Amino acid sequence: MRQHILHISLHRMIPEFRDDMAIEFRVRVTDLRNATKQLLVNRGEFRDTDLADLLVSECVATLRTVGTSTEMPVFTSMSAARLPLAVLKDIAKTAGTYKSKEVPILVEEGAIKVASFRLKNESITLGPIPNQRIDIPVDASLLDTLALGVLLNELQITEQGLTRRVLDAWQKANDAILAAAASLKELEVTEKQIRSLVEKRVEAAAERLRASFAKGAGS
Numbered sequence: 001m002r003q004h005i006l007h008i009s010l011h012r013m014i015p016e017f018r019d020d021m022a023i024e025f026r027v028r029v030t031d032l033r034n035a036t037k038q039l040l041v042n043r044g045e046f047r048d049t050d051l052a053d054l055l056v057s058e059c060v061a062t063l064r065t066v067g068t069s070t071e072m073p074v075f076t077s078m079s080a081a082r083l084p085l086a087v088l089k090d091i092a093k094t095a096g097t098y099k100s101k102e103v104p105i106l107v108e109e110g111a112i113k114v115a116s117f118r119l120k121n122e123s124i125t126l127g128p129i130p131n132q133r134i135d136i137p138v139d140a141s142l143l144d145t146l147a148l149g150v151l152l153n154e155l156q157i158t159e160q161g162l163t164r165r166v167l168d169a170w171q172k173a174n175d176a177i178l179a180a181a182a183s184l185k186e187l188e189v190t191e192k193q194i195r196s197l198v199e200k201r202v203e204a205a206a207e208r209l210r211a212s213f214a215k216g217a218g219s
Contacts, residue, residue: 023079023107023126025056029095031072032103035063036092038070039085042138048086051123051161054107055080063088066165067138081107082161083124090119134160134213145169147205151213173198 040047046066055062061074065085094117095103106113111120134152136144149157149166157166177198181191 021079021126022109023054023056023081024104025061025074026102026104027061027072027074027095028102029098029100032095032105033092035070035072036088039063039065039068040089041068043085044139046165048084048089049164050085051082052085052088053080053082053161065138066162067136067140079107079126081124081126083107083112084121087112087119087121087124136162136209140165142169142172143201143205144209146173146202147209150202150206151209 039052043050050065052063052065055064056074056079059073059075060071062069062071064070091105091112091114095105095114098115100115103115107124107126109126110122110124111118112124113119134156136148140148145162145165146169148162149169152160152162157163177191177194180194181189184194
């Protein structure tokens with residue numbers, strides 16, 4: 001299926017900062033655990049594989065993942081990072097084991113530390129978070145996920161942290177097409193015909209999303 005670059009201007013509303021420095025801040029344990037719970041709601045099979053983007057300003061940390069964003073008070077300077085939701089869940093759980101109301105958190109390339117506990121994970125990265133104007137609901141349909149895969153190129157999909165979701169959607173769609181072709185063989189409906197129908201539906205959904213993103217960019 002063809003891939004299209006998003007032909008609308010979607011600028012990042014994020015200040016410039018260095019992306020090669022570790023992030024260090026203090027956060028209340030209750031705020032961290034509550035924010036993590038919000039991000040995990042309705043995530044289903046992507047509960048452990050979706051990525052969370054962390055943008056930290058001087059007094060607020062914004063946590064964002066597919067379809068959801070939340071904020072929590074912190075004490076630090078401007079910085080940003082990305083980590084798997086599964087890692088964030090482990091860190092929030094560990095933070096709750098300390099008696100202190102607040103815990104220090106340090107995020108480095110490939111690792112995160114809460115108080116004295118350090119967790120390594122190669123998916124933890126430092127740097128800018130993706131364009132926050134491009135998003136789909138946490139429980140986005142298969143059709144909308146496929147449509148986003150058409151709108152964005154491979155690099156954009158990676159930057160948005162959507163690679164796993166898009167690849168999973170293509171696999172499910174392909175399996176469904178093959179199953180439908182097998183079921184309709186006796187009616188002389190071919191796989192090519194079914195695939196063509198699906199592609200038209202995906203293209204229509206992509207145009208709908210394009211219009212939605214363009215409207216958001218202009219607001």
